[in-house]
Amino acid sequence: MNIIKLNAIDSTNSYLKELAQKSTLENFTAVVANQQTLGRGQLGTTWEAEQGKSLTFSLLLNFNRFRIQDQFYLSMAVSLGLISALRPYLGMSLNIKWPNDILAEKDKLAGILIENVLKGTNIHHSIIGIGLNVNQLEFPTDIGNVTSLKKLTGTNFNLDELLFKVVDSIQKYVDYLEKEDFQSLKKIYLAQLYKINTPSMFEDANGLIFLGKICTVDENGRLVIELENEKTRKFNLKEIKFAS
Ligand code: BTN
Numbered sequence: 001m002n003i004i005k006l007n008a009i010d011s012t013n014s015y016l017k018e019l020a021q022k023s024t025l026e027n028f029t030a031v032v033a034n035q036q037t038l039g040r041g042q043l044g045t046t047w048e049a050e051q052g053k054s055l056t057f058s059l060l061l062n063f064n065r066f067r068i069q070d071q072f073y074l075s076m077a078v079s080l081g082l083i084s085a086l087r088p089y090l091g092m093s094l095n096i097k098w099p100n101d102i103l104a105e106k107d108k109l110a111g112i113l114i115e116n117v118l119k120g121t122n123i124h125h126s127i128i129g130i131g132l133n134v135n136q137l138e139f140p141t142d143i144g145n146v147t148s149l150k151k152l153t154g155t156n157f158n159l160d161e162l163l164f165k166v167v168d169s170i171q172k173y174v175d176y177l178e179k180e181d182f183q184s185l186k187k188i189y190l191a192q193l194y195k196i197n198t199p200s201m202f203e204d205a206n207g208l209i210f211l212g213k214i215c216t217v218d219e220n221g222r223l224v225i226e227l228e229n230e231k232t233r234k235f236n237l238k239e240i241k242f243a244s
Helices: 012-022 068-089 149-153 159-178 182-191
Strands: 003-009 030-036 055-062 094-097 101-104 107-119 122-132 200-204 209-217 223-227 232-235 240-242
Touching: 003 012, 012 030, 012 055, 012 107, 012 122, 030 159, 055 159, 068 094, 068 101, 068 107, 068 122, 068 149, 068 159, 068 182, 122 159, 159 182, 182 209
Parallel strands: 003 030
Antiparallel strands: 030 055, 055 122, 094 101, 101 107, 107 122, 200 209, 200 240, 209 223, 223 232
């Protein structure tokens, strides 16, 4: 594993994306920053972490032949790698909130931002950005329910050690992609999906609140929800959220 450590940078994802464009980098090269000044989250949000307290890093994955249409399996592999690395430290259940937030009970512990660089119909390489709340205890009040490993366990974690464990675990799940064993990945992912088969309230893009239950994720990564009338509806990322 090749690690590039930076003190401060706008975003490790942006930095690694640019670097990977300019030079050929080893697979699983990680860029880790002590502080990000413009950390990016999903759907144009920002990701903030207290300097030196949490893990903010990006990982490069090079592919030989990985089809764009299979990209959600990469998201599954990364979530599963992350959750499996964290589970041994915690005496509670961890879940994946679709598409790829890691939750401890109802609180967000980690977020993932994947950016794919394409070549024809394939993904040439991916930048996997991970923000994991580790030793941070205070969070802004306006970012919803969040937690950290220290909040959950009362102990301080060594960031270097944790980074190594997380990357190692992601590597194990990326193996499923290399073997094209997508169905096994999906089975493990669904077993850990937050609120699967549990009646829940959702809000669609028009602000409509409805009752339904998550039954699966389709081959394009869309969330499949069974409605009260037993019909199903499929949603893309921007089209659905849990109603609070
Ligand atoms: C999310 O939950 O919205 C995804 C958050 C991803 C944050 C990480 S921190 C390291 C990497 N660099 C970024 O700019 N973003 C990701």
